[in-house]
Amino acid sequence: EAGVVQSPRYKIIEKKQPVAFWCNPISGHNTLYWYLQNLGQGPELLIRYENEEAVDDSQLPKDRFSAERLKGVDSTLKIQPAELGDSAVYLCASSERGGNNEQFFGPGTRLTVL
Amino acid sequence: QKEVEQDPGPLSVPEGAIVSLNCTYSNSAFQYFMWYRQYSRKGPELLMYTYSSGNKEDGRFTAQVDKSSKYISLFIRDSQPSDSATYLCAMSARSNYQLIWGAGTKLIIKP
Numbered sequence: 223e224a225g226v227v228q229s230p231r232y233k234i235i236e237k238k239q240p241v242a243f244w245c246n247p248i249s250g251h252n253t254l255y256w257y258l259q260n261l262g263q264g265p266e267l268l269i270r271y272e273n274e275e276a277v278d279d280s281q282l283p284k285d286r287f288s289a290e291r292l293k294g295v296d297s298t299l300k301i302q303p304a305e306l307g308d309s310a311v312y313l314c315a316s317s318e319r320g321g322n323n324e325q326f327f328g329p330g331t332r333l334t335v336l
Numbered sequence: 337q338k339e340v341e342q343d344p345g346p347l348s349v350p351e352g353a354i355v356s357l358n359c360t361y362s363n364s365a366f367q368y369f370m371w372y373r374q375y376s377r378k379g380p381e382l383l384m385y386t387y388s389s390g391n392k393e394d395g396r397f398t399a400q401v402d403k404s405s406k407y408i409s410l411f412i413r414d415s416q417p418s419d420s421a422t423y424l425c426a427m428s429a430r431s432n433y434q435l436i437w438g439a440g441t442k443l444i445i446k447p
Binding site (some may be wrong): 226236262263264265266270278313317324325326327328329330332 | 340342344372377378380381382385424426434435437438439440
């Protein structure tokens with residue numbers, strides 16, 4: 223069974239440029255999470271989807287971050303414009319249903335903003 | 337003060353040693369406790385999941401929860417170089433509630 227797929231794995235951009243990350247969750251998982259992880263820190267939730275509905279986006283900086291999960295499967299996280307402080311690893315995870323069922327993580331996208 | 341505190345390490349031990357990793361927390365409402373392992377340039381993977389207090393064992397791994405002390409532990413017996421990774425604790429108050437993560441402890445097992 224394929225795991226959570228994320229692309230790209232690495233991205234280097236200039237500040238003020240836009241960037242987008244893509245996530246394909248495990249088949250059948252209707253809950254999808256986007257996390258941000260800084261070096262030496264635990265993951266920080268940005269947004270959680272149940273199917274195509276964003277049920278928790280309280281930590282998403284909505285002035286520059288946006289996300290969508292069309293058709294309740296793949297998801298895209300966008301930053302526009304990117305700032306130096308956005309350099310981090312962006313992790314996508316999925317689970318069979320919301321709450322504390324096991325979350326399966328992708329390898330992450332390492333973003334560097336110059 | 338963070339809700340979940342975890343010593344970042346690194347913790348370096350010889351192969352075969354028993355490893356003890358710990359987290360403390362401040363929110364007495366936490367009931368669900370998890371340990372994740374994260375290898376370099378990989379996403380976290382769930383190791384142990386415990387509800388409320390008590391012990392749980394899975395092979396070489398044992399998770400303990402002491403809610404009276406707000407303290408959780410992960411023990412690794414007969415540690416192997418392949419156990420070298422960052423270990424993250426995570427917890428939440430309800431089954432449909434946000435996970436609160438520790439910062440992770442970097443563990444190094446020396447051959």
